[in-house]
Amino acid sequence: MAVYFTADTHFGHAAARALYRRPFASVAEMDEAMVARWNEAVGPEDEVWHLGDFVVRRGAAEAAAVLLTRLNGRKRLVIGNNDPPAVAALPGWAAPAVHYAEAEVDGTGVVLCHYAFRTWRNAGRGWVNLHGHSHGRLRPPLPRQADVGVDAQDFRPVALAEIFRARRGGRRGPA
Template identity: 60%
Template sequence: MTVFFTSDTHFGHGGARGRFRRPFETTAAMDAAMAANWNAVVGPDDEVWHLGDFALHLAADAMAERLRGLNGVKHLVAGNNDGPATLALPGWASVRHYAELTLDGTALVLCHYPFRTWNGMHRKALNLHGHSHGQLKGLPRQIDVGVDVWNFRPVTLAELAAPRRRARQAATPAP
């Protein structure tokens, strides 16, 4: 089992294409590419921590269908655009506003929002977050896991720690 992190997919949110300069012709193309990119790296038994803003402007049944179509065991750390319908989706293994976990010996503090300080920051704990869409200069050991930073797909801790961290790449088209 591999553990992945992502945030700010904004499935169904046409405004995300312009506001965050996403390179997709339509919202449907954006959603399809992100789902294909997700499923290309995440297997059915892998774990994904989605750090908020899963979808916007989608009906509950459409959100449920989108979530059901994404591989992995999915946890939601709620974001500012995750309303009651998103939080209640049956496809989440867990829903919370904050989480701490240790992965491969690394302490992680997970929240939708970037922190100024966080538990264990002086003991090398990482703050993984979303919300800023790659537009905020992070602090040391603070990483934006949003799709706008990571080729519109979930990423592993090893990828997050790699030297080329935070380099925005061109979107991978859906197969």
């Protein structure tokens, strides 16, 4: 089982195409491309932490319920500013939705929140902060911190090693 991270999919959000300069001709094309990219990266037994803003549109809970069944993996939600209680409470999530989480992934402690932190628990002990919300616009990122939102990660979930490998030019381990 692999562990992946993503955020800010904004499924169904027409304004996301212009606001975040997404290269899709329509909302339907955007949504289908992100479903396809998710399922290419994630297997049925993998775990995906979605760090907020899953779906944004009228009837969000109904749309999210349908989307959750189409997406591979065991999905967990860290609530974002656009996740209403009905979406957070959907039975398709593998665990109750939370606003903040800590986990160990591949021997590295991770602090997970929709929002980026200036500092976080165990930052001085090698833990990393993964977040969304900024749509790839926080420059430069702090060391050992990464935006896992789709706008910063080719519209798909990414593994921890991949996130930091790109930043270090191929070397192993978080930078």
